[in-house]
Amino acid sequence: MKLIHPIGLLLLSCIFLLCAVVPVRADLRREAEALVNWKASLASADESLGSWSLANSTNLCRWSGIRCDSAGHIAKLNLWNASLNGTLDQLDFSAFPHLKELSFGHNGLHGTIPARIGNLTSLVVLQIADNPYLRGAIPRSIGQLKHLALLNLAFLGLDGTLPEEVGNLTSLEELSLNSVTLTGSIPLTIGMLVKLDFLDLSGNNLTGTIPLEIGNMTELLHMDFSWNYLEGQLPTTIKYLTELQFLVLSGNQLGGHIFAELGNSSLLDTINVAKNNFSGLFPSSVCVGGALRTVSARYNGFTGIHQQTFQNCTTLQDVDFTANNIVAELRDCFGEHPELAIMAFRQNQLYGSLLNDQGEVFLCNLTYLSLLDLSNNDLNGGLHECIGDLPSLIFMDLSRNSFSGVVPFSCHDSLYYLHLANNHFRGTFPLGLKKCKSLITLDLGGNHFSGTIPSWVSMSLPTLKFLLLSSNIFDGNIPYQIFQFRQLQLLDLSKNRLTGPIPDNFTNFTGMIQEQETIHTRFGEFDREEIEIVWKNAGRVYNLWKGPVVGMDLSDNYLSQEIPNGLTALLGLRYLNLSRNQLLGSIPKDIGNLVLLESLDLSQNQLSGGIPPSFAALKSITVLNLSYNGLSGRIPTSSQLQTIEDPSVYTHNSGLCGSPLEDCVDSSTSTQNDASQAEDREALWVYCFVAAGFILGFWLYWGMFMFSGTWRCAFHQYVDNMQGKVTKKMHSFKSCLRGRLSACLFGLQLNEKQLELVGSEK
Numbered sequence: 001m002k003l004i005h006p007i008g009l010l011l012l013s014c015i016f017l018l019c020a021v022v023p024v025r026a027d028l029r030r031e032a033e034a035l036v037n038w039k040a041s042l043a044s045a046d047e048s049l050g051s052w053s054l055a056n057s058t059n060l061c062r063w064s065g066i067r068c069d070s071a072g073h074i075a076k077l078n079l080w081n082a083s084l085n086g087t088l089d090q091l092d093f094s095a096f097p098h099l100k101e102l103s104f105g106h107n108g109l110h111g112t113i114p115a116r117i118g119n120l121t122s123l124v125v126l127q128i129a130d131n132p133y134l135r136g137a138i139p140r141s142i143g144q145l146k147h148l149a150l151l152n153l154a155f156l157g158l159d160g161t162l163p164e165e166v167g168n169l170t171s172l173e174e175l176s177l178n179s180v181t182l183t184g185s186i187p188l189t190i191g192m193l194v195k196l197d198f199l200d201l202s203g204n205n206l207t208g209t210i211p212l213e214i215g216n217m218t219e220l221l222h223m224d225f226s227w228n229y230l231e232g233q234l235p236t237t238i239k240y241l242t243e244l245q246f247l248v249l250s251g252n253q254l255g256g257h258i259f260a261e262l263g264n265s266s267l268l269d270t271i272n273v274a275k276n277n278f279s280g281l282f283p284s285s286v287c288v289g290g291a292l293r294t295v296s297a298r299y300n301g302f303t304g305i306h307q308q309t310f311q312n313c314t315t316l317q318d319v320d321f322t323a324n325n326i327v328a329e330l331r332d333c334f335g336e337h338p339e340l341a342i343m344a345f346r347q348n349q350l351y352g353s354l355l356n357d358q359g360e361v362f363l364c365n366l367t368y369l370s371l372l373d374l375s376n377n378d379l380n381g382g383l384h385e386c387i388g389d390l391p392s393l394i395f396m397d398l399s400r401n402s403f404s405g406v407v408p409f410s411c412h413d414s415l416y417y418l419h420l421a422n423n424h425f426r427g428t429f430p431l432g433l434k435k436c437k438s439l440i441t442l443d444l445g446g447n448h449f450s451g452t453i454p455s456w457v458s459m460s461l462p463t464l465k466f467l468l469l470s471s472n473i474f475d476g477n478i479p480y481q482i483f484q485f486r487q488l489q490l491l492d493l494s495k496n497r498l499t500g501p502i503p504d505n506f507t508n509f510t511g512m513i514q515e516q517e518t519i520h521t522r523f524g525e526f527d528r529e530e531i532e533i534v535w536k537n538a539g540r541v542y543n544l545w546k547g548p549v550v551g552m553d554l555s556d557n558y559l560s561q562e563i564p565n566g567l568t569a570l571l572g573l574r575y576l577n578l579s580r581n582q583l584l585g586s587i588p589k590d591i592g593n594l595v596l597l598e599s600l601d602l603s604q605n606q607l608s609g610g611i612p613p614s615f616a617a618l619k620s621i622t623v624l625n626l627s628y629n630g631l632s633g634r635i636p637t638s639s640q641l642q643t644i645e646d647p648s649v650y651t652h653n654s655g656l657c658g659s660p661l662e663d664c665v666d667s668s669t670s671t672q673n674d675a676s677q678a679e680d681r682e683a684l685w686v687y688c689f690v691a692a693g694f695i696l697g698f699w700l701y702w703g704m705f706m707f708s709g710t711w712r713c714a715f716h717q718y719v720d721n722m723q724g725k726v727t728k729k730m731h732s733f734k735s736c737l738r739g740r741l742s743a744c745l746f747g748l749q750l751n752e753k754q755l756e757l758v759g760s761e762k
């Protein structure tokens with residue numbers, strides 16, 4: 001190793017000396033001053049900015065958030081997430097001619113973006129994203145930032161247009177302007193950004209059409225225009241975007257056909273055109289490159305899928321055509337897709353069977369399939385037991401088709417949601433479901449299932465929240481175990497042939513005992529958009545994701561005996577329908593405990609007695625029906641009950657009165673319920689009896705005077721004996737008439753019985 005030459009040593013020490021005096025250079029001092037002045041204008045900032053002081057300017061390059069270039073100038077100013085609260089007004093941008101990167105993202109900046117930002121002429125990276133209080137417009141001077149490669153202004157609170165000067169940023173490679181609330185149309189100058197590979201204008205209020213000029217951005221990999229108000233057709237120039245991987249146009253008003261040229265990019269990975277007005281055949285070219293993984297076309301007007309579209313698409317993972325007008329044979333549309341994870345075709349008009357000629361299902365080898373939604377189609381035929389072997393399946397909805405046969409499959413632990421409603425399935429309650437121990441929802445409604453409801457359901461399906469068995473031909477008693485589901489929130493057994501009493505043991509029925517929130521758990525990998533779980537009942541739609549649905553519907557069966565009072569412990573209950581059964585006895589007296597109850601239907605039973613006074617405590621009730629029973633007495637009043645003005649909900653009972661029906665007859669009993677009315681009737685009977693007795697006695701007495709003296713004597717003797725008794729009774733009767741009637745009803749009843757006795761002695 002050679003020793004350093006003495007001249008070299010001298011040179012080195014000179015450089016060292018020079019470096020030491022660098023901080024006092026005027027241009028560097030200006031940079032430091034600009035920062036310190038701006039810091040002083042802020043209401044608050046992160047503690048780390050404590051290093052920013054003029055006294056410390058020798059350390060400028062080591063100040064928090066600062067990086068210098070080799071000449072000692074500030075090259076990077078990174079204050080990402082630095083708790084900045086203040087404006088950019090006092091920042092002298094012209095002091096930083098060498099600044100290459102400015103990152104102010106995720107702070108509390110307010111005010112506007114100053115036009116002076118255009119003075120940062122060396123800037124390569126500008127990120128001010130996620131300052132939701134920044135208002136105003138993107139300044140036109142932004143066009144002066146000729147070297148800018150990355151511009152990220154996402155999540156600001158702006159409200160202006162995207163200036164056409166953005167087209168001057170010809171070095172730009174990445175432009176993120178999502179959720180900035182830009183208005184106006186996309187400037188045509190955008191086509192000048194020929195180096196752009198990432199463009200995100202999603203979540204704004206952009207209007208107008210997508211300009212033809214996008215075809216000039218031939219380097220584009222990622223294009224996201226979703227959630228704007230764009231209209232018109234997708235421009236044909238999209239065929240020049242041969243590098244395109246992600247095309248996201250969802251949530252606009254785009255229409256027309258999608259061109260075959262979309263497939264010019266052999267790299268196309270994702271195409272999302274959901275929630276637009278596209279129509280016609282879905283292009284067959286999208287998978288030609290063999291890279292396509294995700295297709296979402298939900299909520300459009302596509303009428304068909306070309307047979308070849310997905311046939312060679314072995315990379316396909318998610319395909320979602322929910323709510324289109326596609327008429328196609330399901331099996332024809334697909335080939336081998338070993339990686340398929342999501343397949344959603346709700347509300348199309350797909351037809352055909354899942355089974356092929358050999359009785360196999362084309363779905364059987366899909367190891368990664370987690371969501372299968374084929375509901376609302378015209379699919380028919382049977383199901384194969386292999387469906388139960390799909391190891392990743394989380395959600396399966398085959399509702400509203402014409403599937404038939406028995407349900408032959410079991411489940412893996414992964415299955416949370418199983419919906420087979422409104423098909424032609426038959427047989428007993430599927431025994432295979434015993435293994436579905438992770439289920440959250442089970443909907444077997446609207447089929448031809450028969451036999452009894454097995455007692456094992458609550459034991460075997462411990463996490464179930466929704467059990468819907470409505471509109472089948474289940475018979476026998478409701479097993480008492482049904483109320484041992486600890487998490488069940490919705491039990492719909494309506495429209496079956498169930499008999500016997502409603503079991504009265506609700507202690508473990510905690511899902512309905514407690515107030516429930518909207519379901520937030522176990523979405524798996526999906527968002528709410530993808531899964532629709534609703535309960536359609538009596539013309540209403542209850543959405544699981546939107547509000548807590550806690551309800552019990554046992555209507556339209558042959559249930560008998562009394563409504564168990566234990567039911568009133570289910571304090572979380574919002575919907576209760578016991579109508580169209582043969583229930584007897586009275587309405588449980590504690591019904592008023594159910595303060596969350598919004599809908600109560602007890603109509604068409606044989607309930608009798610009065611409506612219990614606690615009824616007035618049902619402060620959430622909006623839908624009520626007590627008609628077609630044997631109820632009597634006064635309808636309790638409360639401000640909530642008064643909002644139910646339709647008198648028909650009380651009709652066809654033996655004697656209900658009070659608002660909204662006619663007033664109860666006797667005003668003196670206005671505070672009494674029907675019990676006192678019944679007693680009033682008894683009192684009336686006593687008056688009649690006394691009057692009749694008097695008339696009879698009168699004629700007997702005078703008749704005897706007319707006929708025989710011996711009879712007369714005997715009668716006088718008898719009357720003497722009775723005199724004491726009768727005087728007492730008449731006295732108590734008179735005091736009753738004088739005092740409040742109700743106070744002595746009990747006494748009157750006694751008198752009545754004794755008077756009857758007197759009559760029989762005669």
Ligand SMILES: *[C@@H]1O[C@H](CO)[C@@H](O)[C@H](O)[C@H]1NC(C)=O
Nearest residue numbers: 050051053056059062063064
């Ligand atoms: C000066 O800046 C350096 C580097 O950030 C810091 O470590 C030091 O504490 C600062 N000194 C003062 C007095 O603020």
Ligand SMILES: *[C@@H]1O[C@H](CO)[C@@H](O)[C@H](O)[C@H]1NC(C)=O
Nearest residue numbers: 043044085086107108109133
């Ligand atoms: C910023 O500071 C102002 C004034 O001190 C205060 O009113 C405001 O709430 C602060 N904003 C944020 C986002 O912290």
Ligand SMILES: *[C@@H]1O[C@H](CO)[C@@H](O)[C@H](O)[C@H]1NC(C)=O
Nearest residue numbers: 093094115116117118119141
């Ligand atoms: C800084 O920008 C403002 C507004 O764009 C301009 O008027 C001014 O001349 C610029 N200053 C320098 C030094 O570039």
Ligand SMILES: *[C@@H]1O[C@H](CO)[C@@H](O)[C@H](O)[C@H]1NC(C)=O
Nearest residue numbers: 158159160181182183204205
């Ligand atoms: C953007 O559109 C939404 C919804 O139409 C509207 O509420 C909002 O005010 C609009 N914002 C601007 C800045 O125009």
Ligand SMILES: *[C@@H]1O[C@H](CO)[C@@H](O)[C@H](O)[C@H]1NC(C)=O
Nearest residue numbers: 143163164165166167168189
């Ligand atoms: C910048 O953009 C404006 C508007 O598009 C244009 O008129 C102007 O010529 C451009 N300036 C430069 C230097 O390219």
Ligand SMILES: *[C@@H]1O[C@H](CO)[C@@H](O)[C@H](O)[C@H]1NC(C)=O
Nearest residue numbers: 191192212213214215216237
């Ligand atoms: C940009 O696109 C338009 C329309 O497609 C075309 O007329 C124009 O020549 C293109 N400009 C450049 C610079 O490629």
Ligand SMILES: *[C@@H]1O[C@H](CO)[C@@H](O)[C@H](O)[C@H]1NC(C)=O
Nearest residue numbers: 239240242260261263264285
């Ligand atoms: C795009 O595809 C069409 C046919 O689909 C073809 O004629 C055209 O040459 C392709 N363009 C490019 C730039 O690859």
Ligand SMILES: *[C@@H]1O[C@H](CO)[C@@H](O)[C@H](O)[C@H]1NC(C)=O
Nearest residue numbers: 284287288307308309311312
């Ligand atoms: C699918 O692959 C087969 C065999 O490689 C080929 O013959 C056929 O043309 C391909 N179909 C499409 C639509 O690409």
Ligand SMILES: *[C@@H]1O[C@H](CO)[C@@H](O)[C@H](O)[C@H]1NC(C)=O
Nearest residue numbers: 494538555556577579601623
């Ligand atoms: C109760 O159930 C019956 C029969 O299932 C139905 O007709 C009625 O509309 C339901 N009532 C309410 C309030 O949902």
Ligand SMILES: *[C@@H]1O[C@H](CO)[C@@H](O)[C@H](O)[C@H]1NC(C)=O
Nearest residue numbers: 579603604625627628648649
């Ligand atoms: C109340 O129930 C009866 C019998 O179930 C039904 O006919 C009637 O339409 C219901 N009334 C209302 C308002 O729902």
